[in-house]
Amino acid sequence: MHTELDLAIMRRHVDCSRLLIRAGAFSRVFAGPMCEQLLHRLLLLGDGIAAELLLRNEANQVHVNKVLLDITKNMKYPDSCTFTFAGYHNPMAQHLYECVICHQTVCLVCSYKCHRTSPWKHSVQHKHHLVYVGRVKGYCGCHKVCVCARVHFCEILFFSLPCE
Ligand SMILES: [Zn+2]
Ligand SMILES: [Zn+2]
Numbered sequence: 001m002h003t004e005l006d007l008a009i010m011r012r013h014v015d016c017s018r019l020l021i022r023a024g025a026f027s028r029v030f031a032g033p034m035c036e037q038l039l040h041r042l043l044l045l046g047d048g049i050a051a052e053l054l055l056r057n058e059a060n061q062v063h064v065n066k067v068l069l070d071i072t073k074n075m076k077y078p079d080s081c082t083f084t085f086a087g088y089h090n091p092m093a094q095h096l097y098e099c100v101i102c103h104q105t106v107c108l109v110c111s112y113k114c115h116r117t118s119p120w121k122h123s124v125q126h127k128h129h130l131v132y133v134g135r136v137k138g139y140c141g142c143h144k145v146c147v148c149a150r151v152h153f154c155e156i157l158f159f160s161l162p163c164e
């Protein structure tokens with residue numbers, strides 16, 4: 001049977017997951033690899049508290065690994081496309097997706113935000129479809145089709161000047 005946290009993971013409701021984890025929720029159906037992705041997502045988001053609680057509960061079957069440590073060490077800005085620290089010249093091992101519509105590799109952060117698959121098949125928003133590739137070395141190409149990474153660079157490096 002699905003736990004509350006399992007349902008939040010299934011629907012990719014990351015804010016919901018954060019609240020549930022703080023309230024002591026754990027995963028059953030999605031323990032292991034899916035929880036591991038959630039752990040990466042929480043750290044990329046900058047939520048160290050939820051990440052630690054998720055790690056501590058043995059039911060979730062998640063462990064710290066080298067990929068996670070490398071990401072934590074290299075990330076610069078919370079909740080931003082991983083292209084901000086892992087670009088063409090320095091690809092990093094991370095959870096990556098591929099969009100079958102625009103043929104781009106998409107990072108974990110973008111898979112939740114700018115590049116997410118719409119659950120509503122008939123919506124006009126249904127323009128991306130992601131397939132999980134794995135925890136592999138690479139970089140996010142999402143910025144080629146949207147402005148996620150570029151906007152972020154502008155905000156940080158150019159003090160919020162408009163990005164053309
Ligand atoms: Zn990205
Ligand atoms: Zn993006």
Ligand SMILES: [Zn+2]
Nearest residue numbers: 099101102128
């Ligand atoms: Zn796409």
